[in-house]
Amino acid sequence: MDHFRLIDGVLHAEDVPLPAIADAVGTPVYVYSRATLERHAQVFKEALDGLDNPLVAFAVKSNPNLAVLKVLQRQGFGADVVSGGELMRALAAGMAPEDIVFSGVGKTRAELELGLDKQIGQFNIESREEGQELAALAASRGEVAQAVLRVNPDVDAKTHEKISTGKAENKFGVPLMRARETYAELAELPGMNLRGVAIHIGSQLLDLEPLEVAFAKIGQLVADLRAAGHSITHVDLGGGLGVPYHAGENPPSPAEYGMMVERATRGWDVRLTFEPGRVICGNAGVLLTRVIRVKRSSNQAPFVVVDAAMNDLARPAMYGAWHDFDAVEPRGEKMTAHIVGPICETGDTFAMNREIDAVATGDLAVFRSAGAYGATMASSYNSRGFVAEVMVDGDKWAVVADRIAASAIMDAERVPDWL
Numbered sequence: 001m002d003h004f005r006l007i008d009g010v011l012h013a014e015d016v017p018l019p020a021i022a023d024a025v026g027t028p029v030y031v032y033s034r035a036t037l038e039r040h041a042q043v044f045k046e047a048l049d050g051l052d053n054p055l056v057a058f059a060v061k062s063n064p065n066l067a068v069l070k071v072l073q074r075q076g077f078g079a080d081v082v083s084g085g086e087l088m089r090a091l092a093a094g095m096a097p098e099d100i101v102f103s104g105v106g107k108t109r110a111e112l113e114l115g116l117d118k119q120i121g122q123f124n125i126e127s128r129e130e131g132q133e134l135a136a137l138a139a140s141r142g143e144v145a146q147a148v149l150r151v152n153p154d155v156d157a158k159t160h161e162k163i164s165t166g167k168a169e170n171k172f173g174v175p176l177m178r179a180r181e182t183y184a185e186l187a188e189l190p191g192m193n194l195r196g197v198a199i200h201i202g203s204q205l206l207d208l209e210p211l212e213v214a215f216a217k218i219g220q221l222v223a224d225l226r227a228a229g230h231s232i233t234h235v236d237l238g239g240g241l242g243v244p245y246h247a248g249e250n251p252p253s254p255a256e257y258g259m260m261v262e263r264a265t266r267g268w269d270v271r272l273t274f275e276p277g278r279v280i281c282g283n284a285g286v287l288l289t290r291v292i293r294v295k296r297s298s299n300q301a302p303f304v305v306v307d308a309a310m311n312d313l314a315r316p317a318m319y320g321a322w323h324d325f326d327a328v329e330p331r332g333e334k335m336t337a338h339i340v341g342p343i344c345e346t347g348d349t350f351a352m353n354r355e356i357d358a359v360a361t362g363d364l365a366v367f368r369s370a371g372a373y374g375a376t377m378a379s380s381y382n383s384r385g386f387v388a389e390v391m392v393d394g395d396k397w398a399v400v401a402d403r404i405a406a407s408a409i410m411d412a413e414r415v416p417d418w419l
C-alpha cells in the first residue's frame with residue numbers, strides 16, 4: 001500500500017498535488033511519501049513481533065537520502081551500510097553506532113578504520129583475508145571489533161542474475177564448505193569477537209522458498225559451529241524481500257516472511273538482524289517527469305520522450321526492470337507507446353509497446369515504485385546533472401536533495417595549464 005493516489009483527477013503524494021511540486025522544483029524529481037515509509041517500517045516490525053529483540057538495519061544503499069534515513073531512524077531502525085559514505089550518512093541521520101552493520105566485499109583499510117573509530121555494532125566479514133586485516137587493525141589499536149562471518153550458502157534466489165548474491169559463483173561471503181574452517185581460524189584472532197554468521201542471497205525475491213533453504217543451511221552451520229565450541233549469539237539474515245512492480249506480481253508479504261523466519265529460526269537462540277531495503281522504500285517513491293514531446297514516425301507505436309532518463313532511473317536500462325508509468329492528470333484515454341528518455345543510446349528506454357495513459361507534450365507523469373535503487377543509482381551521464389528529491393508529509397513537502405546542475409559538476413573539473 002502506498003499514498004500516491006488520484007484526488008479529483010490529479011495524482012497526489014499524500015495530500016500534495018504533484019503538479020505543485022513540478023511547478024516549484026522542476027522535473028525530473030523523485031517524490032517520497034513519509035506516511036508510506038512509516039507504514040512499511042511498521043508492517044515490517046510487526047511481522048517480526050514474535051522474535052526476541054531483532055535489529056532491523058535498513059539497507060542504506062536502497063535509498064540513502066538523509067531525510068529518508070531520519071524517518072527510519074525514528075522508527076527505531078539501524079542501518080546496513082556498505083561504504084564509508086553510507087556509514088557517515090547513517091550517523092548523520094542519528095542512527096546509533098551500535099545499530100549499524102557494515103557489509104560489503106571490498107571494505108578498504110580506511111573504511112575498516114572508520115568503522116572502528118565510530119564503534120559500529122558489527123562488521124560483516126566477507127572473506128578470510130578481510131577478517132585477518134580487521135582483527136590485526138583492531139588489535140593494533142587495543143580494541144576488539146564485533147563481527148560475524150558472511151557465508152555464501154550457494155542457493156539460487158531465482159531473481160535477476162545481476163542482483164543474485166548467494167550462488168557459489170557470486171563474489172559474496174565465504175563458501176559454506178569453507179565456513180567452518182574459516183570461522184575457526186578467525187575466531188582465534190585477538191582483536192575480533194566473531195560472534196555469528198550472516199547471509200544475503202539476493203534482492204527482489206518473489207518466493208520465500210530459496211530463503212528458507214538458505215536459512216536451513218545457516219541453522220545447520222550454527223549447530224556445527226556450536227558443536228565445535230564456538231559461542232554463536234548473532235545471525236544476520238540480510239534483506240531481499242521483493243515488492244510488486246506491476247499488477248499481478250505478488251511477492252510474499254512481510255507477515256508471511258516473518259512467519260517463515262520464526263519457523264526457520266526456532267531454537268537458534270541468537271539475536272537476529274534483518275537488512276531490508278526495497279520492501280521499506282520501493283513503493284514509497286515515484287519519479288515525477290514531464291513529457292518533452294511525443295514523436296510519431298513510421299507506422300509503429302509513438303515514442304513518448306520524457307525528461308527523465310536512464311541516468312536518473314537506471315533500473316529499466318540495467319535490469320530490464322518494469323516501472324508503471326501513469327499520467328498525473330489522466331484523461332481516461334489510453335495509448336500504446338514506447339517510453340524513452342533523451343539520452344543518446346537505445347538503452348535509455350523505459351518501456352516498449354506499453355499501454356499507458358494517453359499523454360501529450362507538456363504532460364506530467366510518474367514512474368512508480370522508484371523509491372528504492374532510484375536516485376541512489378543516478379549518474380550525470382550526458383552531462384545531465386543529478387536529479388532533485390522531495391519528501392511529502394501530509395499536506396507539507398520539502399526538497400530533501402537539491403538538483404545538482406550540470407554546471408556544478410563541471411565546476412569540479414580542471415583543465416591543467418599544460419593543455
Ligand code: LLP
Pocket residue numbers: 059062080103104163165200202203204205238239240241275276277278279315319372373
Ligand atoms: N543486504 C545486503 C548485504 C545487500 O547486498 C542488499 C542489496 C540488501 C541487504 C538489501 O536488499 P533489498 O532488501 O533491498 O532487496 N540495484 C538493484 C538491487 C541491488 C541490491 C543489492 N544488495 C535493483 O535496482 O534492483
